[in-house]
Amino acid sequence: xxxxxxxxxxxxxYLNKVLSQPNKLYMAQQGNILVAKEEVHSFIVRCIxxxxxxxxxxxxxxxxxxxxxxxxxxxxxxxxxxxxVKDLKSDITKGSGVPTILKETPxxxxxxxxNLLGPVVGRFCMAMAIRKAQKTGIGFVTARGSNHxxxxxxxxxxxxxQGLLGISMTNASPALVPTRARKMVFGTNPISVAAPxxxxxxxxLDMATSAVSLGKVQVCKMDGEDMPDGWGVDKTxxxxxxxxxxxxxxxxxxxxxxxxxxxxxGYGLAMMVEILCGILSGANxxxxxxxxxxxxxxxxxxxxxxxxNTNAFExxxxxxxxxxxxxxRNLETAEPKDKVLIPGDRARSKIENVEKSGAIEYSxxxxxxxxxxxxxxxxxxxxxxxxL
Numbered sequence: 001x002x003x004x005x006x007x008x009x010x011x012x013x014y015l016n017k018v019l020s021q022p023n024k025l026y027m028a029q030q031g032n033i034l035v036a037k038e039e040v041h042s043f044i045v046r047c048i049x050x051x052x053x054x055x056x057x058x059x060x061x062x063x064x065x066x067x068x069x070x071x072x073x074x075x076x077x078x079x080x081x082x083x084x085v086k087d088l089k090s091d092i093t094k095g096s097g098v099p100t101i102l103k104e105t106p107x108x109x110x111x112x113x114x115n116l117l118g119p120v121v122g123r124f125c126m127a128m129a130i131r132k133a134q135k136t137g138i139g140f141v142t143a144r145g146s147n148h149x150x151x152x153x154x155x156x157x158x159x160x161x162q163g164l165l166g167i168s169m170t171n172a173s174p175a176l177v178p179t180r181a182r183k184m185v186f187g188t189n190p191i192s193v194a195a196p197x198x199x200x201x202x203x204x205l206d207m208a209t210s211a212v213s214l215g216k217v218q219v220c221k222m223d224g225e226d227m228p229d230g231w232g233v234d235k236t237x238x239x240x241x242x243x244x245x246x247x248x249x250x251x252x253x254x255x256x257x258x259x260x261x262x263x264x265x266g267y268g269l270a271m272m273v274e275i276l277c278g279i280l281s282g283a284n285x286x287x288x289x290x291x292x293x294x295x296x297x298x299x300x301x302x303x304x305x306x307x308x309n310t311n312a313f314e315x316x317x318x319x320x321x322x323x324x325x326x327x328x329r330n331l332e333t334a335e336p337k338d339k340v341l342i343p344g345d346r347a348r349s350k351i352e353n354v355e356k357s358g359a360i361e362y363s364x365x366x367x368x369x370x371x372x373x374x375x376x377x378x379x380x381x382x383x384x385x386x387x388l
Contacts, residue, residue, distance in 0.1 A: 033367050034359040034385040040078055041066045043370065043382040047081050048117075050377040051088035053095030057120050064119040064150035069362075070354045071347035073206070075215025076151050079366050082373050083148070084117065090295045093117060093147050099124045107136045110281060111143040115298055118149030122168070122303060126155040129307040130162050137312030142276070143303045144283035148172070153206035153347075156194035159307040160202060165317075166194040167306040171277040171285060173292035173299070176210045177251035179264040182237030184251040185286050188213055189273035194344075197321040204344030209270040210252040211263075214292070217243045217252070222365055230257040277302035359385070 041062045048058035061084060069077030087093035094115045103110040109128055113121035125141045132139030149155075152168045159166025172187025188208040195203045211231050220227050221243035232252045234245035239258070246252065255266025278285025283302030290297045310317035331340045354360055370382045 032361050032363055034357075034361055035367070035382060036359055037066065037070070037354055038358075039383045040069065040360055043374075044078065044081050046379045047085055047373060047377055048088065048095070050379045051085040051095070053088055053117065057095055057117050060123055061117050061119045061150070064122075064154045066360075067154050068151045069360050070351050071151070071153065071206075072350040073151050073153075073347075074362070074366070075213050075219060078360075078362065078370060079215070079219075080148075080150075082369065085373060085377070086295065087147065088117075092295055092298055099143070101128075107132050107138050107140060109139075109141045111141060113143050113146035113303075115145055115147065115300075118147040118170075118301065118303075119154070121146040122149040122155050122305070123158065125303060126158045126166070126168065126305045126307065129305045130159055130164060133159070133164050133307035133309045134162070137309045139305075139307040141305045142281035143305075144281040144300060145298075146170075146283070146301045146303055147299050148301065149303060151206060152190040152192035153194065153204055155305055156192040156206070157204060159305075160194035160196050160204070162307075163196055163310075165196075165308040165310055166192075167308075168192045168304065169273045169277055170303045171274050171283070171289065171301055173289050173294075174287060175214045175252050175292070176254055176267070176270055177233055177237060178270075179254060179259050179267045182233070182235070186267075186270040186274055187289065188252065189270040189277075191269070191273060195321055196318055197325055198318050199322070201322060201325060202344060203321065203325065203342055204347065206343075206347075207255070209255050209266050209273060211255055211257055211266070212252065214246075214252065217246050221247060223363075230261070273304075276304040280304070 044062035044065055045058045048061055049055060065077045065080060088095050095117070097114050097116055099114055099116065099121050100112045101109055102112050111125050121143050125143050129139030129141045149170055152170060155168035156166035169189065169191045171189055174184035174186060175188055176186040177184055178186070188210040190206065190208045192206040197203065217227060217232060226241040227243050229239065229241055230253060232240060232246035233250050234240045235249040240246065240250065254263045254270060256263040274285050277283065281302040284300040285302065289301065290299055325342055328342050329340055333340060367382065367384055374381045
């Protein structure tokens, strides 16, 4: 584990980066805490290894969680570490082993994740889809027997970095209440699509098919705040702004919210993801998936990964992609101070800030939970700005 320890050299580099910003652009907001990116990764690895996983699996998970925080998906980053630890320590998830290929053709594969950490299964499957796309033009891989795989964008971007069009999606524990219903059936069932453009530019869509992620509801409860109207319903199916109602046998609205604002379209998208991930792979699906708090049964989640070699189609994909991106970004705005963004622009800006400062910003509550986890596992505390 020595290679993952954060020593004085990393601390010094981190501190110098933060303090060298003349306008303090990268200083944390009042009450928030900065942590060196390298230390976040190291801390997650320490936690996951401490929970019984092998080093390579811990590193794979840490890669995903750190990427989530860098891209601004803070509900799926460091904050999620404790959930993975609980699954490992309760033996609901395995911390060692390799996925198994059950069926395979030149372009398609079915994989059994063997109940490993989701990011381990996800990286394995997308790597296979990439190899198939490079040979045949497309790779389509589904997986069953898996667990929560972090942010879907990690896998679509994995393909995009190889010059391919990447698509990833997963089913999840019930959290979404279908339009007109009063009971959760589908998960947040995210979809991600990543497409390369010229000069390193790109389109990266990473979205839930629910109105919001369940993590955002948990953050509202943690902070003692109401949710915005249209996020979720209570156990009777009625709209609520109290996060406790959603977390206590209520549920999330589909993307789009209520029926009058086309929430049925988000419901349809969630079901589409379920078909491609759960039904197609033979994984658990819909109401058959365990509740996200359950520690008595395995998840058996299903994933879907698609890699497409755009060169198999009309040449010039990246140039046309760049033209479309520019057409959107250059649109006249309704408000002078605004600018039109494309999916991935906000995340790109956040990543640039992290790379310039070398640090990721967290709420004090997130750090408090990380420190509590460290005490439970008997590992070194996370090194924060307050300690430097």
